[in-house]
Amino acid sequence: MSISVVILAAGQGTRMKSSMPKVLHEISGKSMLFHAIDAAKQISDDITVVLYHQAARIQKEIEAHYDTIRFHMQDAAQYPGTGGAMKGVRTKHGRTLILNGDMPLITKDSLLALTSGNADINMSVIRLDDPQGYGRVIIENDKVLEIVEQKDCTSEQLHTQTVNAGIYAVNTSLLEKYIPLLSNDNAQSEYYLTDIIKMAVEEGRTVHPVYVEEEEFKGVNSKLDLAHAEEIMQRRIKRSWMQAGVTMRLPETIYIDVRATFEGECLLENGVSIQGASHIIDSHIKAHSVVEDAHIEHSDVGPMGRVRPNSRLIRTHIGNFVEVKKSTLTGVKAGHLSYLGDATIEEGTNIGAGVITCNYDGKNKYQTIVGKNVFVGSDTQLVAPVTIEDDVMIAAGSTINKNVSKGELAISRVPMKTVKNFFYKFFGEK
Structure with a gap:
């Protein structure tokens, strides 16, 4: 019937x-x-x-x-x-x-x-x-x-x-x-x-x-009931994915959205949060990282990395305190302390510590395009909209607000200046 x-x-x-x-x-x-x-x-x-x-x-x-x-x-x-x-x-x-x-x-x-x-x-x-x-x-x-x-x-x-x-x-x-x-x-x-x-x-x-x-x-009638139901649902979700082959380190500390999916050999370390309809393939999400509505394939994230919605990481390393938002990174290394938003970054590119894409002018968001085999030195600001072509080197501490052509070195620094014996004049002779 x-x-x-x-x-x-x-x-x-x-x-x-x-x-x-x-x-x-x-x-x-x-x-x-x-x-x-x-x-x-x-x-x-x-x-x-x-x-x-x-x-x-x-x-x-x-x-x-x-x-x-x-x-x-x-x-x-x-x-x-x-x-x-x-x-x-x-x-x-x-x-x-x-x-x-x-x-x-x-x-x-x-x-x-x-x-x-x-x-x-x-x-x-x-x-x-x-x-x-x-x-x-x-x-x-x-x-x-x-x-x-x-x-x-x-x-x-x-x-x-x-x-x-x-x-x-x-x-x-x-x-x-x-x-x-x-x-x-x-x-x-x-x-x-x-x-x-x-x-x-x-x-x-x-x-x-x-x-x-x-x-x-169980009926859910209060915030306490809601929390208890969440615990039960999380146990079900994680049990199902572990039975399907996902490795979880200290699974009781991990959060997985019911819409998230996994393929292949995936490892989630303690404290990881997988939110939204994220799809993770053959990847390693390290401790205390957050992935939100993102696609991650043959990559590793963290520890303490954040991948925000509409991002795609393919064969990419995202290190600690790196945040990626609405960007596609293919074959990229970004080891630490960077913000990469509204960007497309291609194979073989290295993003140094402290690099940020300046994608927002207070009204609109703009794109940053970085080609293949680019070396972006530490503490560089890429002011969008900007295109960095293949085989480029960008010196540490540079602010890049114009396109850079293939094979060039881009450097934007105030010349270094020293004042002899300033320390002693400031603090007095000892």
């Missing part, structure tokens, strides 16, 4: 204490809602996101990354609660999976388990050693009988260790029948999705418990 997916993302998320919608907070470089959408897209071609709080902002973000998502704008003021969020939602397939947008750790395998079988409703449950504070799911003969809030539990029910994980796969015809019947006649005046379980049991429908791992079904 084909599956429709509804993702509930209408809540205000006040415990996040942020002006940003809760579901747009990022985990490993991607909004938590996008993690849920990505998992849903692996099993369904019919995905609806339910919105209310800051709906226009969330919809705009989703549409910038996905083109097949449908939206349902809910009036949560009139229909509060998880059941209220489902009011008026329509799906096209015979079975509907209801997810929460603040559960970014869910995987495809768990979603497939939740949607399998022939029960009228599959309900996710977790076994907890200490279920204190949770409503209990009462199960007999592998069927859910009821959900009992802790305050309503008998002394025997309090020993039950199965609790509701909040995800349901429901035959769509039943969902269309039960949702309009939900009532908010309760202490919170909310419409509870859990009430469909009670309706189904009373009608003799089959409600099947699907046991899931607590880690995957």
Whole structure:
């Protein structure tokens, strides 16, 4: 049977204490809602996101990354609660999976388990050693009988260790029948999705418990939860890449964006941060270096190097305290203390210590072009726009603000001057 997916993302998320919608907070470089959408897209071609709080902002973000998502704008003021969020939602397939947008750790395998079988409703449950504070799911003969809030539990029910994980796969015809019947006649005046379980049991429908791992079904409701989810996601990402052949030194100190990719023999030393959709091939990223949305191939970076977005390093050595921004370096050595921005530098060129490209005049950015086999002496400023042709030598301490032709030496210095015995005149004879 084909599956429709509804993702509930209408809540205000006040415990996040942020002006940003809760579901747009990022985990490993991607909004938590996008993690849920990505998992849903692996099993369904019919995905609806339910919105209310800051709906226009969330919809705009989703549409910038996905083109097949449908939206349902809910009036949560009139229909509060998880059941209220489902009011008026329509799906096209015979079975509907209801997810929460603040559960970014869910995987495809768990979603497939939740949607399998022939029960009228599959309900996710977790076994907890200490279920204190949770409503209990009462199960007999592998069927859910009821959900009992802790305050309503008998002394025997309090020993039950199965609790509701909040995800349901429901035959769509039943969902269309039960949702309009939900009532908010309760202490919170909310419409509870859990009430469909009670309706189904009373009608003799089959409600099947699907046991899931607590880690995957953690809801993110605070900045503390966000940090915990990040730790779990990072462990998954790094475990996957290490199993694929990436070497990591002290992996617990390394950060890798979920969008980053690796090929071949790659080594990441301690403290490395790989951000954005960086792609690294057969390269060595040394301690405490940062790579952001860059392509690095057969190269080494750092320690304490920084490669910023839209940079390409091929067969290049970037040493300590070197920053590269929006530049392409092929076969280059830049050992220390340099800034190379908006530049193209070709094979065999050596960049001395303290070299910078002066690429910004306060209004616009300009290009620096450096050819092959160029030697750029230490403490040189290349004032863009400027072109340095092949086989050029630039003397240390020069400011280059004009193009330099092939084979030339460029030197720009104030002549050195000395004053005899100045030290003694200044400080006095000793």
